[in-house]
Amino acid sequence: xxxxxxxxxxxxxxxxxxxxxxxxxxxxxxxxxxxxxxxxxxxxxxxxxxxxxxxxxxxxxxxxxxxxxxxxxxxxxxxxxxxxxxxxxxxxxxxxxxxxxxx
Numbered sequence: 001x002x003x004x005x006x007x008x009x010x011x012x013x014x015x016x017x018x019x020x021x022x023x024x025x026x027x028x029x030x031x032x033x034x035x036x037x038x039x040x041x042x043x044x045x046x047x048x049x050x051x052x053x054x055x056x057x058x059x060x061x062x063x064x065x066x067x068x069x070x071x072x073x074x075x076x077x078x079x080x081x082x083x084x085x086x087x088x089x090x091x092x093x094x095x096x097x098x099x100x101x102x103x
Contacts, residue, residue: 011068013052018081019060019100026088026098027058035087036061039080047076 020026027033033056040063044051049072052064067073085098 011070013064013066014073016063016065016073016077017060018077021097021100023059023100025058026060027056032088036080036084039083043076043079043083046079047072049073049076 027036036056037054040051040054048069049065049067052066054061054063065073065076081099088098089095
């Protein structure tokens with residue numbers, strides 16, 4: 001059964017999970033985790049979402065958010081993951097996808 005299109009989702013609480021490509025580690029140390037958390041807080045201020053809780057692990061992240069507009073969540077996650085991926089690839093001297101699937 002195909003996934004429901006995000007644009008059809010109603011307002012409310014959402015559990016968002018992102019994972020490293022091939023389940024690889026994308027947060028090697030606390031500095032990497034702190035960078036992702038910093039970006040999360042930075043982009044949260046630009047979008048109309050509330051971060052309820054989050055957990056950043058070595059190869060994936062869980063975020064609980066509340067939003068009245070699903071498009072705000074989509075924009076938030078795109079900016080957050082794109083910015084982190086660009087920095088990650090630059091520091092690791094690599095190219096390509098960092099995150100597996102859509103959030």
